[in-house]
Amino acid sequence: MDAAAIPGGERSVLERSPLARLPDRALKYGLTALAALILALIVYFFIRLVGQARPAFAKEGVASFAFGNDWNISAERFGALPLLVGTLITSVLALLIGVPVAVAAAVYATELCPLRLRTPLTLLVELLAAVPSVVYGLWGIFFLAPKLQGAEQWVADRLSLIPFIGGGLVTIPNYFITGLVLAIMILPIVSAISREVMSTVPVDHKEAALALGATRWEMIRLAVLPYCRSGIVGGAMLGLGRAIGETIAVTILIGDAPRLGHHLFAQGYSLAAAIANEFGEAQGVHRSALFAAGLVLFVLTLLVNAVARLLVSRAARANSSGAPVGSQAAGGMTALADTAAGA
């Protein structure tokens, strides 16, 4: 192409001098170096922690540490299963309760909300993120847990035939209340990311659906949600990470019983809570057992994230490689849904 023919007089890329190409190169290599540096830092992080955890693994063996059901400090036995199960139960609960509510709030804020309420609503949900974790723990144990204890006991009694949920004595600190407060804690981040993602849905998608006769809900279900799927999952993964790693609120709310709780409203323990509780007084093998517990957490997060990434990697790839925005077939809600799901 002739350089003079380009409006603005800018030269074409091919004709640019090496000096002009320098910022591009510098940026590319600079950012690559940065990414490599971060990777190296994270790897170093793991290496140091594995080093600290080694004595515990040497004593117990990796499998017996991760799946042994006996966390007994005075006897120096370190089987982390009660901790692992506690982390899993509370995090899953947090996701089950928190993500639907967060996504619903995001949908409301972007699609259904009167315009002038949008910003205040957004701010209010994000205000939840401003509360420090220790305040969540204290509010939970001194305010929420006692208030809910009656209702929890009622549920446990009514559903006593269902294993795990019913049939036990409800203690004030328990798995359920921990999961509930964790759900509240992850609400802002899941909601905020979902909202940001939803606000970038191309208006044409939405209008096409409405023009074809979809109700508001159908439009959301077919045009908005599929488009945002990978973003929402990304937000949910961040929320899950927060739930798995939350330390102080969980130690206060879960009861710190180094046993497998037998039902939803029993006390339990979690990996992060164990570390926070015991590190101050831990010495020797106990200390390295706590680092080993941290490693179990990494593996857990790793597995969950790998699965999630797998599920959306196809969608993410399609997005970034630039599926042209205007390529939807006209007419027919099915075609729209197909394209949206594949984009």
Place this chain on the structure above:
Amino acid sequence: MIKNKMGALASCAVLTLGLAACGSSNSSSTSSSTTASTSSASATISGAGSTFAAPVYEQWASALSGLTVNYQAVGSGAGITSLESKTVDFGASDPPLKAADEEALAKNGSPAVEIPMFLGAITVSYNLPGVKAGMKLDGKTIADIYLGKVKTWNDPEIKALNSGISLPSTPITVIHRSDSSGTTDGFTGFLAKVDPEWKSKIGEGKTVQWPTGTGEKGNAGVAGGVQQTTGAIGYVEQAYALEHNFTYASVKNKAGNFVEPTLESTSAAAEGITVPANLGFKISNPTAPKAYPITSQTFIVLNKDLCKAGTPGGEAAAKGVVKFLQYGLGEGQAILSKADYAALPAAILAKSKEAVAGLQCNGAAIG
């Protein structure tokens, strides 16, 4: 316009980075000068350890002018570890030093010294409307409650000790600590001493496998749990219980008397006990007639020759630590009763003062 905004944001970031870098460039990673004070008139010392003793050390620190004390209440274990790695000038521990810790500290170039500072007690607090005072319990009964063998307040075992009180049939809700703590150590230590069944089944320690009961975090958690639940029983640090006017039981001591956890009875617990040469004593089911049996102690731990051992604050800090200790063992003792902590008996206090006098900096005694 966009470019200007981005440029503005970017330069803000750079400026902050620059300011922060300036601020942090003063600190090198050598152990000599890391603490902050800009004016050389006031020395800065740092300590870490026992959460139990923290309020008192902070009160002493406020009373001293010309000295800044940065105390981290991270727990006795972490305090000793910090001292071992020369992160702080002194450590604070509730249990006396173990042999392994003494060795590790000696590796820093000077033997370890532990100085008893004051005493505290653990109350057995409960929530039973209608029984506001006069509850008597002994070690075995408490152990049986915590083992889950005694389930209601009108159990024969409790009745036998409290013939004058009418006890309701309310079930007992047992509350214990969920986090690792010296309070649990002291409580279980007492139970292990007086009840062989407890000793063999559960043992003692900062954390144990509780056979029954609800775990709550910290003294505040146990206290809150006791207050919220009718029929609850929990072990709460004396300072906490006295400050908040809890209802607590009097406990039978070795001499056979039922003693309430007052400051006097706590101090009495340390009367007449054998104090080893390194001053690392541990009160366990004391024999004195007026003693409250569930009592604990707390120490400040340091190396005998602070400067030689590489104390991070240097010579100024060494002098500051001695000033702090002299104040604490002298005028500072007057605050203890206000704070609801118990003072050491005179004999042990004198030994502590001697130990402080023996502290050195590079061979020279500190003034």
Place this chain on the structure above:
Amino acid sequence: MSAFGAPGERSESGQLARYAVSPARRRKDRLARGGILACTVIALIPLALIVYYLLRKGLGAWSTSFFTTDPTGNTFFGGSSIGGIKSAILGTVEIVALASAIAVPTGVGVAVWLVEYGRISWFAQTVRFFVDVLTGVPSIVFGLFVYIVLVVGTGSSYAGYKGSIALALLMLPVVIRSAEVILLLVPAALRESALALGAPRWRVIFNIVLPTALPGMVTGVLLAVARAAGETAPLLFTAAYTQKTNFNLGGFMNSLPVQIYKDVTSPTTAVVNRAWGAALALVTMILLLNLIARLIARRSRLA
């Protein structure tokens, strides 16, 4: 006219065939929208409860001296001699500012690289993989890592900037992840049209992609900052605790979460009140930060 009018068919009043929507669909629509509204209200209830609780417990502690004096250890002489939370506020501001200055540019840089350059290469997948794992690390482990490497490892003492590093590590995966999500949503057409006009890659990134993504990224960054400002565990073993105001990040530095955590377990009621007052102050500060940052972000949004 049939109940299900053909598309485009108009009724006598000129309206399009609204009743082309079956009653079943309409019911579902109403139900779904009601459910969504209910969920939104549910999301706001805890906030109302917590704010009310915080105000009830913390507002009483607020006074001018609360914000202008340092905390003292004078807990046993009663009255106002327990001091305020000045050093904690200043400490939090400094530590979090430094942590953000480290984490935000780095995080955004890595996210840009992942979206623009790395994409699906094995190297990028590895980076994503490790960043993902980092999102689940408990906050205390970051503190312990810095403790092992920078405090015990170098034999030196606690320092404010070490706390900042621990917080930056905490913020980093959140910033990277959320920035990546937002950047991926910038339409490829936008980039391609800029490139087609001859703009160099770096200009496309700085002048087109980043400003478009800015409002979304600001949200993610603010959430990361809010989290960092409220975390206690990473600071316990790194920046530690001190009472006097200290501007030097190289020394011990106080912070609001540590002060709250320490005070809330105290037997003295006045000290506990101070803790709640501090918690209220922290929430207020973060709210203000949120508002200010949004205002800035809105100004720089592409029209």
